[in-house]
Amino acid sequence: MHYTYVIESGKYSxxxxxxxxxxxxxxRSHLKxxxxxxxxxxxxxxxxxEACLSEADARRRERYxxxxxxxxxxxxRLALFFSDRG
Numbered sequence: 564m565h566y567t568y569v570i571e572s573g574k575y576s577x578x579x580x581x582x583x584x585x586x587x588x589x590x591r592s593h594l595k596x597x598x599x600x601x602x603x604x605x606x607x608x609x610x611x612x613e614a615c616l617s618e619a620d621a622r623r624r625e626r627y628x629x630x631x632x633x634x635x636x637x638x639x640r641l642a643l644f645f646s647d648r649g
Contacts, residue, residue: 565621567628568612569637572604578637579604580628582621586612610644611637 566586570579570593579601583589590609596602615621627633638645 565615565618566612567615567621567624569610569628570601570607571610572601573606573608574604577604578610578634579607580625582618582625584618611641 565582565584566589567580567582568586568590570581570590571577572579579593581589590607592598593601593607594605596605601607613621613624615624628637
């Protein structure tokens with residue numbers, strides 16, 4: 564399995580979207596500051612992920628979620644999450 568995931572920065576409220584074959588290990592790397600693109604954005608939290616059967620599908624999904632349409636999709640999909648935060 565390969566995973567497309569989205570984490571949110573608690574510091575800047577920005578999103579980071581990535582792909583991995585081991586979601587738990589990758590997220591731990593983000594939390595420890597071992598990922599260059601997110602180490603300064605901590606604290607982080609995983610807000611969304613999808614499982615894909617192939618890496619190619621996961622990368623395609625990542626590309627979509629980074630697009631304007633994909634960001635709108637995520638905001639709509641996570642509307643309850645955002646409304647609970649106030």
